[in-house]
Amino acid sequence: MNTFDTVNDSRRSIRSFATTPVPASLIDDILNDALKSPSSSNTQPFKVIVATGEVCQNIGQQLSRKFQQSLIMKKQPAPLKLYSAYKHNMFINKKYPSILGKYPQPFQERRINTGVGLYELLGIERHDHQARDDFMAKNFKFFDAPAAIWIFVDPGMTFTALVDAGIFMQTLMLSATSKGLGTCAQGSLGIWREPLDQYFDIPEKYELLCGLSLGYPTDDPVNSYIPPKIDLEELLIKAKG
Ligand SMILES: Cc1cc2nc3c(=O)[nH]c(=O)nc-3n(C[C@H](O)[C@H](O)[C@H](O)COP(=O)(O)O)c2cc1C
Numbered sequence: 001m002n003t004f005d006t007v008n009d010s011r012r013s014i015r016s017f018a019t020t021p022v023p024a025s026l027i028d029d030i031l032n033d034a035l036k037s038p039s040s041s042n043t044q045p046f047k048v049i050v051a052t053g054e055v056c057q058n059i060g061q062q063l064s065r066k067f068q069q070s071l072i073m074k075k076q077p078a079p080l081k082l083y084s085a086y087k088h089n090m091f092i093n094k095k096y097p098s099i100l101g102k103y104p105q106p107f108q109e110r111r112i113n114t115g116v117g118l119y120e121l122l123g124i125e126r127h128d129h130q131a132r133d134d135f136m137a138k139n140f141k142f143f144d145a146p147a148a149i150w151i152f153v154d155p156g157m158t159f160t161a162l163v164d165a166g167i168f169m170q171t172l173m174l175s176a177t178s179k180g181l182g183t184c185a186q187g188s189l190g191i192w193r194e195p196l197d198q199y200f201d202i203p204e205k206y207e208l209l210c211g212l213s214l215g216y217p218t219d220d221p222v223n224s225y226i227p228p229k230i231d232l233e234e235l236l237i238k239a240k241g
């Protein structure tokens with residue numbers, strides 16, 4: 001296999017990391033690779049935060065507290081929910097929010113199939129909400145990764161900002177894989193921005209899009225999960241006639 005195939009075939013979402021720190025120079029190399037990505041008119045409408053060490057841990061703790069609070073709030077009546085939202089600063093990313101509730105079809109079905117496969121591998125029963133919440137909670141501690149990255153874009157660049165950021169992230173993830181590291185792109189890390197504002201001077205017009213955990217994968221079985229992908233038949237739009 002050529003180098004591209006080796007790297008592309010071995011990239012997968014990593015959800016268990018060793019706590020071994022990633023050298024700062026290696027993170028710089030990965031970011032420099034990602035900066036070689038194409039972007040619309042070469043506008044490169046993104047900025048990133050890299051958190052490591054104590055800052056990363058502190059942000060992880062704050063995000064984890066917010067996630068636990070969100071579980072409490074799920075069961076609260078509306079007026080109390082609003083009170084809790086103010087009290088715990090739970091307001092979510094308004095510009096690029098995650099879809100709450102069901103996705104449109106066929107995406108909901110693909111999402112469920114992916115989740116079912118992952119939970120089966122982990123031995124989590126479909127209706128074991130506690131176990132599912134416990135696994136979800138790991139997102140906010142970056143699955144123990146020693147580094148986390150957040151991608152911000154300038155919404156003034158409308159849809160191209162999102163396309164460009166996606167390409168940037170994929171280059172970043174392939175670069176990391178090629179260097180023996182693992183990544184997990186995480187929409188969940190884009191829900192709450194407040195802890196990031198505490199530690200970083202984020203330029204005013206940039207909006208949080210997505211986060212990503214970065215570190216050395218462990219040999220935990222969760223990292224062996226390869227979810228089903230659609231095939232060419234499903235991908236290709238057929239010619240008329
Ligand atoms: C934009 C984006 C957001 C994602 N958010 C999460 C997330 O919050 N938590 C998670 O565990 N995985 C997340 N993932 C990983 C996807 O679940 C994963 O890419 C998909 O299941 C395909 O698996 P693969 O990456 O191993 O090929 C996200 C991926 C992308 C591209």
